[in-house]
Amino acid sequence: MRISSILFLLCFAFSLFQAKAQNHQQRSESLDVQHYRFEITINDDNDRIAGKTTILIRFLKAGSEIQLDLDAFDFSSGKGMNVEKVFANSAELKFIQTKKQLLINTGKEINAGETLELTIEYSGVPADGLIIDQNRYGDRTFFGDNWPNRAHFWLPVVDHPSDKATLEFVVKAPGHYKVVSSGKLVEEKKLGNRQKLTHWQENVPLSTKVMVFGAADFVVGNDTVWNQIPVNSWVFKENREKGFHNYRYGTKALEYFSASIGPYSYEKLAHVQSKTRYGGMENAGCIFYNENSAISDKSQEDLFAHEVAHQWFGNSATEENWHHVWLSEGFATYLTHVYNQHFYGEEMFRNGLKKDRARVIGYFHRHPAPIIDTTVTEYIRLLNANSYQKASWFLHMLRHKLGDDVFFAGLRNYYREYQNKTALTSDFRKVMEETSGENLESFFDQWLRQAGHPVIDWSWQQTSDKTIEINIKQTQKQAFFSFPLEVKLDYKNGGSATFRINVSDSTTQQVLQVSGNIRDIELDPEVKLLFEAVK
Structure with missing residues (x-):
């Protein structure tokens, strides 16, 4: 019995290491994650998290192997995730952890079109992805920061933007934390031993890059509702006044892009002060802004507009x-x-x-x-x-x-x-x-x-009081571009005229009809072309 088990594991390891060599395209043609339920326990004593992730997977092709992304425990750093158990329908499944992946054998072939729900229990200290750090006031905080493919440092997932799934975050934390995530708040309740459970659920499919939670000593304000969408701001308690002022643009971009592009996809919109490594991170319905955004004297409106625009392009599409x-x-x-x-x-x-x-x-x-x-x-x-x-x-x-x-x-x-x-x-x-x-x-x-842009060397001369000649040369080392170039002619006696010249070759010469002596010429007066002028 022991020998046969070892042989099975050796064969399984060989087949799954072969699977590891496959690219994501092959994986995406075989499996489609439908839903994640992330149960995460955090604490104030150390950076270790305990995780229990339940995943519903639909098989696109018949198979018995599942390949997930998960950073394994590394002895030299003391960081990474150690998987303790994988099971489905109460039956334990065979698995192997490689450096960056979790390879699971279902024990039987699953037919194309069928689904399997499996649960993974694991724990460890995240090397990345979940930022566990002190804020500028010395308070402990937790912030998911998954972009581009850093979710696998703390979550067992298909860590690729092509695979979208609905999700839940069920976070157990010391009672002083407020926890925010994508979707709607399902439950928030006190547990024993001064602990608290917070359950968020997102019913719109997301890529892993924008599925996160944040936990800190937040205060919540700027509460409003637009078109039945709750909108609010989450800032550190020390930044209550300045933060709410800086985050006052809560609905402006939401209203504008809803009207100009299409309906907003998510159940709410939270603007969150955070420890993200980026200026802002567009997590779906739960935007994380850099820590200084809540205290800066500079307007944050452009930052808000950019991150809110991502809710349409980047998050939804x-x-x-x-x-x-x-x-x-x-x-x-x-x-x-x-x-x-x-x-x-x-x-x-x-x-x-x-x-x-x-x-x-x-x-x-x-x-x-x-x-x-x-x-x-x-x-x-x-x-x-x-x-x-x-x-x-x-x-x-x-x-x-x-x-x-x-x-x-x-x-x-x-x-x-x-x-x-x-x-x-x-x-x-x-x-x-x-x-x-x-x-x-x-x-x-x-x-x-094509790399580069048009680099334009140009000159002009007035050949008569009714004509001018413009010479345009593309001087970039890369291939030539085809583009319309607008030129504005200013007359010496006042007034101006704008002409359009179509450029497609290395050299373009254009004779323009004018109505007087030209004082000056301006290229691209209305800022319509990406180019570099030599002159």
Whole structure:
């Protein structure tokens, strides 16, 4: 009996190590997580957590093996998760922990279309993902910080944006903590020994990158309800007055994007002061802002608009692969500009775009790469000026190519099609082509998959009182771009005229008809093109 058990485990280990070598695409074609129930116990004595995760999995193909992402205990650091037991229907299942994965054998083949609910009991000190730290006032706090794929440091999951599931967080904590998470509050009750249980449930499917909880000595305020959606602010108790003031933008972006894009997906919206490593982290219905946001004298409105925009693009309509993160960050960046254009006018809108353009140019000179850069394997590196500012500029140029009515109709159609789903760049392009009736393949390819931007060397001369000649040369080392370039002509006697020149070759010469002597010429006067001028 002992020999046969060892042989079984050896065969199982071999097959599962083969499974480990498979890529996520193969896993996603075999399994689909439907629901997670995370039961987490935290304490004030040490950083060790106890976890019990129940997972409902639907098999897309017949099989008996399940591959989850979970960081294993590491003796040298003393951190990582140690799985103690895995069971389904009260029967224990065989499993193996590798460095980054939990490999489970169901003991029998599960047919395609069938589901299996299994439970994993584990414990350990998270090496990342769950930030256990003191805030600026010395108070202990716990904050999930999963982006991009850091959930597996403390949760057994399919840690990939393509796999969405509904979820629950059931958190047992010392009674002084307030606990916030995605979804609606199901239960909050006192337990014995000065402990408290808090149960949140999210009925909208999420990617692991935005499923978290936070626990701290919060005060909660700015309570309001918009369109039956509860909205409030959670700040550290020391920041009650300043924090509630800084977080006063609770519903403004929510109302605006609901009207301009489509219905908000989640049960509530909580704005939370936190220890996130980012300026803000768009966790679904439960946005975590950096600790200083609640005490800064600088307006936080742009930060709020950006993170709220993510509730539509990034959280609800989610990039299916990290290399397409521009569908999240580029959208949120551009929609923040659009928000400012709506509320604060054209000058603020254009100044923001100019600032972003300078940042894109500077970044390219340091890191020449396209927006969709499949060479990146360390996904945190995708948080760069390409994914944010250049992708925002791509959307801005697409808007001017299609016109406002078609562009915003396309955004609404894209959101309607992929709300609470995942999408790739090709999916977005298809929607925009269907909405506009135009073939956008070359436009998408040159701006998203080609590195760089037009670098323009130009000159002009007035050949008569009725004509001028403009010479435009693309000098970048990369491939040439095709684009419309607007030029504004200022007359010496006052007045001006704007012309559009279509550029597609290395050199373009254009003769323009004018009505007097020209004093000066300005390229791109209305800030519509991403380019770098040599002159």
